[in-house]
Amino acid sequence: MSLNVRLEARAPIPVTAEFEALPGQILALVGPSGAGKTTILRAIAGLLRPDHARIEVDGDPWQDSARGIFLPPHARRLGMVFQTWALFPHLDARGNVLAAMDRPDPARADRLLQMVGMNDLAHRRPAALSGGQQQRVALARALARAPRVLLLDEPFSALDRTARERLQAELARLRAHLTMPVVLVTHDMNEAQLLADRMAVVESGRMIAQGSVAQVMADPDALRAIGLREAASLLPATIAAHLPDGLTQLDSPAGPILMPRLDGAVGDTLRLRIMAHEVILSRARPEGLSAQNILAGRIARIVPGQGPGVMVHVDVGGHEILARITRRALAQLGLQPGHTVHAILKTMSVARDHVAARGATA
Amino acid sequence: MDWQALFLSLRLAGWTVVLLLPVAILGGRALAQARFRGRGLVEAVLTLPLILPPTVLGFYLLVALGRESPVGALWNDLFGHQLVFTFQGLVVASVLFNLPFAIQPAQRGFESIPPVLIEAAATCGMSPWRRLWRVEMPLAWPGLLTGMVMTFAHTLGEFGIVLMVGGAIPGETKTIAIAIYDRVQAFDMRSAGVMSAVLVLFSLATIALTYRLSARIGGAR
Known part of the structure; x- marks a missing residue:
């Protein structure tokens, strides 16, 4: 049909x-x-x-x-x-x-x-x-x-x-x-x-x-x-644990992700929606940051748009996440496809309404 | 008390309601939902009986239904007697002058149904007839009933048109309104008073019922 x-x-x-x-x-x-x-x-x-x-x-x-x-x-x-x-x-x-x-x-x-x-x-x-x-x-x-x-x-x-x-x-x-x-x-x-x-x-x-x-x-x-x-971009994830400090730990193809407490049982699968403009890129693995979620990946593509921004597609564990950064930042970091980068998501940047349970067939 | 006249009036009102109900359903629905050329004209013509003096309307009906008219001649050929000054003639006239009383409340009833409900009914697989029966009639019925009640009451009280088209033949065209006038002419004020009181009571009951139904239309949404 x-x-x-x-x-x-x-x-x-x-x-x-x-x-x-x-x-x-x-x-x-x-x-x-x-x-x-x-x-x-x-x-x-x-x-x-x-x-x-x-x-x-x-x-x-x-x-x-x-x-x-x-x-x-x-x-x-x-x-x-x-x-x-x-x-x-x-x-x-x-x-x-x-x-x-x-x-x-x-x-x-x-x-x-x-x-x-x-x-x-x-x-x-x-x-x-x-x-x-x-x-x-x-x-x-x-x-x-x-x-x-x-x-x-x-x-x-x-x-x-x-x-x-x-x-x-x-x-x-x-x-x-x-x-x-x-x-x-x-x-x-x-x-x-x-x-x-x-x-x-x-x-x-x-x-x-x-x-x-x-x-x-x-x-x-x-x-x-x-x-x-x-x-x-969307990232599939599974609830791994509800931690005592009020956070929920998710397993994703890109590694563990921490989020404020989510409804749902351990083992439930979710789709995370990661806003491109809330992703920060770093060439070296950053240290001393308050952000909890740092996903290592490889730049798959860089798509220029109109205006001052570019969209960087980062492959993390087989899934692409999008990062929207400025042309200036792209030039300063000298980013090229194939480079290893770290995508930094502030813990709070994945808002609760950006999570939905996925059905069995989806 | 002229029981024969009261019975005749009830019979006339009953026939008028029975004949006008399908007209009110289909006509009111068409005016509420369909967009066609000349819709405004139809609505204006339908309002005419509300504002014309009954004797004027009666005069034209007498001319239109009389033996010299095509309708009257056809009736004469078919049934061997003329249409005016008969009960059938009264029914025809009554249906015509009650059109606005029956159709306008029905139209209001159908207009009160949100169009999206009719679309939803269609996407639920209901054909137009099934939609009318399952969705539109149940939602428009207070308007339909109001129209029928008003038609019934109005027919009982109509005087000018009945006199023009029907005359005052006992048992054939002498309705209760004519009978009241007749009794007054004969200085029989007591009979006229009783009959008038019956009509007043009936009208009050009608108004009460109509108001309650109108409140239901408003309260259903």
Whole structure:
């Protein structure tokens, strides 16, 4: 089951896009508000009809303007979670899930609610549920049709920070159940990097970059669109120990990393998001620094951008982390690809919301 | 107390509600959701019965439904009697002059549904009919019911149009409002008073019910 999209829309805003989303993978459509991300998502759902489009799921056309094919939304087997969740206010949580089934199956509805942790509140109406709880029900409802494509339109943006972190971790945990292509629209780069397998950057109605998270982060044009301060790399890690002084020790391919106390049990795997502008490079192993995390690596690439900065890709234990430094510093240190460097992360520079649990299949 | 007239009025109001309910559902939904050319004109024409003097509306209906008119002639050919001055003629007139009372509250009811809910229903696999039945009607029903209650009450009390189109034939077109006027003409103030009191009580009950339902519409969101 893969989703192939090629579309050109004039209204509500001009949008051109072409991409493929693979089964079991989360593709994040990122970019500033008004760039056209939601327009693309709505076109996939059939909620709007682009002038020229070919949208196929596993070879079955949902829209093919060349052949005059356009399936209405209800004829497309998809699940969609809206920004405001859009639960039916006259139905309880269970009723909402049942409403999305062609043949209502109460036992399956209960299993879905259990999966999102809402079985105890199955008989509450949306008005009596918190935002996070409504979002869980909306996800269960979206999965109730056994969708061939799952569409998530900014599903976390209306939540407060605590609920957002918890539900993002929850989605990562549910990854094993998501066997279909998932398209996530978000303007939050943190969310995109922590949840997505692949990323597509949309700017002013055009798709300017797509690929793995690492590929997109290595693309200067994409970085300019999403903002240099959002440049970051991901490092997988495992919780090794909760230390008595309140820190948590993580094992990563680049060596041990210390972080302020994290939720989660020893053995849990995480993705760390390391902001490029918060990484300091040193040629010699520094001594007498207060920073706790010093990762030794080798410079893989140096990518100049516009302006005074360059992006240095450092290979640490087989994973690239990004460091954004000035051209001046690059020249002073005489850094070249192949050089051994030490990347210094202040302990606090890996913020808590930059950590998400990874699902079993991810 | 003219029981025959009261019964006739109830029968007329009942038929009007039954015939207008589907019109209110589909018309109100179309006006609330569809964007089509001439929508403003349709809304303006639908408001007309609210502001025209009933006798004026009755006069035009009499002309439009009379034996000389295409509608009246067709009816005459089909059923062998004319449409005006019959119960059927009253029902047709009643449906027409009640259009705004039935459709406008229904339209408000459908307008109160956030569009994203209808989109969500579509992405849940519901066809347009299923959406109407499972999502839109349950959310718009206070508006629909308000419209029907107002139509019913308004039909009981209508005088000018009924007199113009139906006359005052006992058992056929003499409604309770006409009967009250008739009793007053005959100086039978007691009967007129009883019948008037019945209508007042009924109207009060209607208003109370309508207010409660409107509060429910407001409170549901």
